[in-house]
Amino acid sequence: MSAGLETIAASSEAPVNEVELTVVMPCLNEAETLAVCVDKALAALRENGIAGEVVVADNGSTDGSQAIALEHGARVVPVPVRGYGAALNAGILAARGQYVLMADADDSYEFAHIPRFLAELRNGADLVMGNRFRGGIGPKAMPPLHRYLGNPVLSFLGRALFQAPIGDFHCGIRAFSVEAYRQLDLRTTGMEFASEMVVKSALLGQHMVEVPTTLKKDGRSRPPHLKTWRDGWRHLRFLLMYSPRWLFLIPGLALMIAGLALMAWLLPAERPLGHVNLGVDTLAYAAAAVLLGFQLVFFGIAAKVFATTEGLLPEDPSFNRWFRYITLETGLAAGVLLLLAGLGIAISSVVSWAHTGYGSLPPVTMMRHTLPAMLCLMLGTEVCFASFFLSLLGLRRR
Numbered sequence: 344m345s346a347g348l349e350t351i352a353a354s355s356e357a358p359v360n361e362v363e364l365t366v367v368m369p370c371l372n373e374a375e376t377l378a379v380c381v382d383k384a385l386a387a388l389r390e391n392g393i394a395g396e397v398v399v400a401d402n403g404s405t406d407g408s409q410a411i412a413l414e415h416g417a418r419v420v421p422v423p424v425r426g427y428g429a430a431l432n433a434g435i436l437a438a439r440g441q442y443v444l445m446a447d448a449d450d451s452y453e454f455a456h457i458p459r460f461l462a463e464l465r466n467g468a469d470l471v472m473g474n475r476f477r478g479g480i481g482p483k484a485m486p487p488l489h490r491y492l493g494n495p496v497l498s499f500l501g502r503a504l505f506q507a508p509i510g511d512f513h514c515g516i517r518a519f520s521v522e523a524y525r526q527l528d529l530r531t532t533g534m535e536f537a538s539e540m541v542v543k544s545a546l547l548g549q550h551m552v553e554v555p556t557t558l559k560k561d562g563r564s565r566p567p568h569l570k571t572w573r574d575g576w577r578h579l580r581f582l583l584m585y586s587p588r589w590l591f592l593i594p595g596l597a598l599m600i601a602g603l604a605l606m607a608w609l610l611p612a613e614r615p616l617g618h619v620n621l622g623v624d625t626l627a628y629a630a631a632a633v634l635l636g637f638q639l640v641f642f643g644i645a646a647k648v649f650a651t652t653e654g655l656l657p658e659d660p661s662f663n664r665w666f667r668y669i670t671l672e673t674g675l676a677a678g679v680l681l682l683l684a685g686l687g688i689a690i691s692s693v694v695s696w697a698h699t700g701y702g703s704l705p706p707v708t709m710m711r712h713t714l715p716a717m718l719c720l721m722l723g724t725e726v727c728f729a730s731f732f733l734s735l736l737g738l739r740r741r
Contacts, residue, residue: 364388364395364461364518365438368417368448369430374406376450376562381415383454384446391458399448400434402426428529428536435524444518449561451484452516459554460518469523469549472541473514478555485558486571493575497582501538504586507545509553513537513578516556523549528654535581542585546657585656587646595639602632606718610711623710630718637722641729644669648736666737674730678723685719688712 366384370377381397388395399412400420412419422433435443442464446452456473463471480490498512515537527543529536544551583590606629608614613622648666650656692712 361394362396362438362440364393364442364444364457365435365440366395366397366454366457367431367434367438367443367445368397368399369402369427369434369445370399370404370408370412370448371402371430372404372406372408373448373563374404374408374411375564377408377411377448378415379450379562380446380448380454381412381417383450384457385416387454387457393457393461396439398434398438400430400437402430424532426532426536427534428539429532431536432529432532435521438521440521442518442520443524444516446516447561449563451558451561453557453559456516456554456556459556460516463552463554464518464520467550468552469520470540470544470551471518472509472511472551472553473516473556474509474511474553475514475556475558476511477553478557481557481559483560488571493571497538497575497578500579500582501541501545504582504589505542505545507541508551509541509545511553512541514556519544530655531581533577535577538578538581539585542582543657584646585650587643587650591639591643591646595636595641595643598632598636598639600636602629602636605629606633606715610715623707623714626710626714630714633718634721634725637725641725641733645729645733645736648733652736669730669733669737671730671734674733675727678725678727678730681719681723681726683723685716685721685723688716688719692716 366388368377368380368384373380377399381399384397387393388397397412397417398420399408399417400422401409401412402422402425409419409421418437420434420437422430424433431445435445442461444457444460446454452473456478460471460473475485485494494511494513498510501507501509501512517540519540523544526547526549527540529539529543531539541551606626609621609623609626609629613620615621647656647659647662651658651662689712692709695712
C-alpha cells in the first residue's frame with residue numbers, strides 16, 4: 344500500500360466509541376461500481392449527521408477493488424474464505440458500530456434510505472429488512488423469474504415455516520444491531536446466508552420490521568454472482584433443512600395415521616371402492632406407509648435433537664417437554680411391546696395352521712395375519728434401535 348493510501352485509510356477510521364452505524368459491503372471484483380457505492384454511503388452518513396463508517400469485505404478481488412475502496416474512504420477487511428455469507432460475516436464482525444447495515448456493492452440499492460433503517464434500529468428493532476416490492480423495482484432490475492416466482496415462493500415458505508413477518512426474504516439491504524447478530528450464530532457461507540439470518544432471527548423471537556426500499560438495475564457490465572437455479576435450490580434446501588417439523592415430522596405422522604387407518608379398514612375383509620375391491624395388496628401398501636411414516640418421524644426427532652445440540656437451531660421449550668419422555672427406557676419398553684404383539688400374532692397364526700393339519704391355506708387369509716405380525720416385529724425392532732440412537736444424540740442435552 345502506498346503512503347497516500349495508508350494516510351486515507353487511517354483518516355477514515357473513527358474512534359470505536361464514536362461509530363453508531365457501520366455500512367458493510369461484500370466485494371468480489373466490483374471495481375466498476377464500488378467507488379460510487381462507497382461515496383453514496385458516506386454521503387448519506389454525512390448528510391444525516393450519522394456517526395458511521397464504510398467497511399468493504401473483500402473476497403479476493405483481482406481488479407483493484409481494494410485500492411478503490413481505500414481511496415474513497417472505506418476500510419477494507421480481507422476475507423480469504425470465498426462466499427457471500429463468509430464475506431459479510433467477516434465484515435460484520437469487524438464493524439466498529441453499534442449497528443450494521445449491509446448492502447451489495449453493485450449500485451442497485453439506494454444508500455439514501457439509510458436513515459429509515461437506522462430509525463427503526465433506534466426504536467428497538469433487532470433486524471430491519473428492506474422490502475423492494477413495497478418500495479419499487481426498476482426496469483430490468485430483477486429478472487422476471489426472480490420477481491414473480493423465486494422470491495415470492497421462497498418468501499412465502501419462510502413466512503409459513505417460521506412465522507417470519509417478512510415479505511421480501513432476500514432483499515440485499517438490511518440492518519441489525521451487532522448484539523442481535525451475534526446471538527444468531529450464523530453458519531452458512533454462501534447466498535443462503537440471507538435466508539439463515541431471517542430464519543434464525545424469527546426462531547429466536549427477535550423484533551423484525553420492514554421498511555420500503557428500491558432496487559434499480561446494477562451498474563456492472565458482467566453477469567451477477569447470483570446463479571438462479573443453483574442459489575434458488577440452496578435457499579429452498581436451507582429452508583427445508585431448518586424445519587425438520589415440516590420436512591420429516593408432519594409428513595411422517597400423516598403417513599402413519601393414514602396407513603394405520605387403512606389397515607384397520609382392510610383387515611377384516613376386502614372393501615369395495617367404486618368399481619374395484621381393495622384387498623391384501625392394498626393392505627401391504629398400507630403397512631409400508633406405516634413403516635415409512637415411522638422412519639420419517641424418527642428422522643424428524645433426530646434432526647431436531649442434533650440441530651439444537653449443535654446450536655444450528657435455538658432451544659424449543661415445547662420440544663424439550665416432549666423430549667423428557669423420549670428416553671431409552673421408554674423406547675425400549677414400547678419396542679418390546681410391539682415385538683411381543685408381533686410374536687403373539689405370529690404364534691396364533693401357527694396355532695390356527697396346526698388346527699388345519701398344516702395343510703395349504705388360502706393366501707389371502709394367510710396375508711391378513713402375516714402383514715400385521717411383520718409390521719409389529721419390524722416397528723418394534725426399529726423403535727428399540729431408534730431409542731438407542733436418540734439417547735446417543737441427546738447425551739449432551741441431558
